[in-house]
Amino acid sequence: MQVKASFKESLVGAIPNLRAFAVTLTGNVDRADDLVQETLVKAWSKSDSYEEGTHLHAWLFTILRNTFYSEFRKRKREVEDTDGSIVAKLSSHAEQTGKMDLVDFKAALTQLPPDQREALILVGASGFTCEEASVICGCAVGTIKSRVNRARAKLTQILDVESGDDFGPDPTAQAILSTNLSDAKAV
Amino acid sequence: MEMTSDEQAGGDKGRGAVRGKLSTDAQDKIGEKLRGMYETVATEPIPEKFLDLLKSLEEAEQGQKRDDE
Numbered sequence: 076m077q078v079k080a081s082f083k084e085s086l087v088g089a090i091p092n093l094r095a096f097a098v099t100l101t102g103n104v105d106r107a108d109d110l111v112q113e114t115l116v117k118a119w120s121k122s123d124s125y126e127e128g129t130h131l132h133a134w135l136f137t138i139l140r141n142t143f144y145s146e147f148r149k150r151k152r153e154v155e156d157t158d159g160s161i162v163a164k165l166s167s168h169a170e171q172t173g174k175m176d177l178v179d180f181k182a183a184l185t186q187l188p189p190d191q192r193e194a195l196i197l198v199g200a201s202g203f204t205c206e207e208a209s210v211i212c213g214c215a216v217g218t219i220k221s222r223v224n225r226a227r228a229k230l231t232q233i234l235d236v237e238s239g240d241d242f243g244p245d246p247t248a249q250a251i252l253s254t255n256l257s258d259a260k261a262v
Numbered sequence: 263m264e265m266t267s268d269e270q271a272g273g274d275k276g277r278g279a280v281r282g283k284l285s286t287d288a289q290d291k292i293g294e295k296l297r298g299m300y301e302t303v304a305t306e307p308i309p310e311k312f313l314d315l316l317k318s319l320e321e322a323e324q325g326q327k328r329d330d331e
Contacts, residue, residue: 079320079323080320083316083320086316087308087312087313087316090308090312091303091304091305091306091308092304094303094304094306095300095301095302095303095304096300098299098300098303099296099299099300099303107303108309108311111312112311112312112315115312115315115316115319116315116319119316119319177295177298177299180295180296180299181299184296184299195296196296196300199292199293199296199297200296200297200299200300200301201300227288227289227292230292231288231289231292234292
């Protein structure tokens with residue numbers, strides 16, 4: 076029981092990071108909290124499979140992202156967003172102000188394919204190394220690096236954070252935006 | 263940060279940002295925004311519902327054990 080009590084304390088300690096990961100991943104606080112809740116329940120029931128002394132956060136992040144993906148696949152079947160209003164709003168706003176604010180950033184983040192978004196968050200905000208992120212995502216280190224690069228490049232395009240003088244509305248960005256609407260409801 | 267061959271093969275043929283290396287400035291801005299968003303959530307107090315959830319999981323398990331004995 077002592078062991079389980081300390082496991083519980085560790086779970087509590089991990090909640091802030093799990094929430095931050097879930098919110099940035101889904102772009103939606105309610106959905107994020109549902110994910111965290113499911114993660115905690117699963118972690119509790121699978122506590123026997125957690126090896127003491129190994130990276131608890133990485134283990135929990137793995138559970139959370141696997142839960143996210145199984146829901147994402149479900150949602151994808153249910154919700155086909157063909158509206159595009161979020162994207163339209165986003166690009167007109169960026170055009171008007173010519174700079175990126177947090178609202179733009181959140182919206183742009185949800186436009187990334189989830190695997191790229193996830194890699195960028197794990198490496199760029201959660202503080203995992205590319206090696207750790209590759210374990211969490213179950214892929215090669217090179218794949219993580221490539222996803223992070225692509226995520227940065229796409230965000231830069233969407234948000235136009237380069238000077239913006241050389242290129243106006245970008246056909247590639249448009250194409251990217253129009254092919255990644257399935258998750259846009261999360262905004 | 264260099265583009266990988268995987269990336270070049272990935273079909274990102276966009277102009278501007280995707281061509282060659284991203285400017286350090288753009289990367290910094292993106293990193294800053296992302297960390298800001300992340301930290302905002304990470305520093306919020308833990309919602310009570312999660313503490314209640316763990317407590318009830320623990321109690322349920324203890325109850326289970328007592329029943330088994």
